[in-house]
Amino acid sequence: MSNTNRRTIHPFLPSTTILLLSLVCSCGLFSSSDGAPWNEVAYSQGGSIFVHDLNTGSNRRIIESGAYPVRWSPDGKMIAFGKRVAPWPDCQLCIADHNGNNLRVVSLSEHDGIIEPHPDGGGYPVWSPDGSRIAFMRFGIIFIADIDTSSGLVIDRLSDHSFGETPLDWHDGSLLIWSRLGVDGSEDIYADCYWLNISTHSRERIFASTDTFASYYFRYSQEGDLIAFIGRRGSEREIYAMNADGSDVKRITFNDLDERHLSWSPDGKKLVFMAGSDFTGGNLYVMNRDGSECHRIVSSMNNSFCPEWRPY
Numbered sequence: 001m002s003n004t005n006r007r008t009i010h011p012f013l014p015s016t017t018i019l020l021l022s023l024v025c026s027c028g029l030f031s032s033s034d035g036a037p038w039n040e041v042a043y044s045q046g047g048s049i050f051v052h053d054l055n056t057g058s059n060r061r062i063i064e065s066g067a068y069p070v071r072w073s074p075d076g077k078m079i080a081f082g083k084r085v086a087p088w089p090d091c092q093l094c095i096a097d098h099n100g101n102n103l104r105v106v107s108l109s110e111h112d113g114i115i116e117p118h119p120d121g122g123g124y125p126v127w128s129p130d131g132s133r134i135a136f137m138r139f140g141i142i143f144i145a146d147i148d149t150s151s152g153l154v155i156d157r158l159s160d161h162s163f164g165e166t167p168l169d170w171h172d173g174s175l176l177i178w179s180r181l182g183v184d185g186s187e188d189i190y191a192d193c194y195w196l197n198i199s200t201h202s203r204e205r206i207f208a209s210t211d212t213f214a215s216y217y218f219r220y221s222q223e224g225d226l227i228a229f230i231g232r233r234g235s236e237r238e239i240y241a242m243n244a245d246g247s248d249v250k251r252i253t254f255n256d257l258d259e260r261h262l263s264w265s266p267d268g269k270k271l272v273f274m275a276g277s278d279f280t281g282g283n284l285y286v287m288n289r290d291g292s293e294c295h296r297i298v299s300s301m302n303n304s305f306c307p308e309w310r311p312y
Helices: 015-021
Strands: 006-009 040-045 048-053 059-064 066-072 078-084 091-097 108-111 114-117 123-127 133-138 141-146 153-157 166-171 174-181 187-197 203-207 214-221 226-233 236-243 259-264 270-277 281-288 295-298 304-309
Touching: 040 066, 040 281, 040 295, 048 066, 059 078, 066 123, 066 304, 078 123, 091 123, 091 133, 123 166, 133 166, 166 214, 174 203, 174 214, 187 214, 203 226, 214 259, 226 259, 236 259, 270 304
Parallel strands: 259 304
Antiparallel strands: 006 153, 040 048, 040 304, 048 059, 066 078, 078 091, 108 114, 123 133, 133 141, 141 153, 166 174, 174 187, 187 203, 214 226, 226 236, 259 270, 270 281, 281 295, 281 304
């Protein structure tokens, strides 16, 4: 990583900023057990973040005014998400404990020696495997931030353009990303899936969209070394899976559902996904990774978004 992209800023925080960054979310209305293994899925609904217990079928709200997508930390004890934080108008990237407590802002910036929430916010969080850093997107540019600011604020910028690049998953030293960067360096109409090396900034395209087959919501499973994604032909959306290098693409759903956001179970044997609309949400479903035994788990006014299986 070049020194021009990496900055260390030592904080001098006024009392108001300290209060904001140490904000404790008062809406952790329900608590869940800390005992692993848990079997839970987080999701966004009606402007709040909920957790669905797959064993009991119960739901609990942990965050108010939380935006999707949500992501669990690798140990399942923290959650990252977007949240409106006054007086900044944009969505700030935040993290909190599993029950919504101890909320703090991650999308920070420095101005006149003061660290405060960045005026442009951030979203689409992806945790590093050790849980110490978060990759996120701001205006189509990917950044990585350390979540511990006790020794200063550390930020890395991974892209030099704003072609809608979005981090999806973090495996070893690479990010799985979705990008409109074309092979000639210009912006492409169709976004493709890449592995982006964090140290060298080199990238390997593993799946390309075309005018007849668009692809979205790529997610990597550590168990099985597989990537699942949504493929669209015309108006038909289905879930596909492939190897981590983009080979052996297989369609795994054959139904009339309009699949969207998806996430792997921790053991890589199941998928949870939303079927509905990117604008109004939908219902949540779980199925085996071969598409069998598909069943609905959350149905409430068809307005749920971005299910995320909790690791253990």
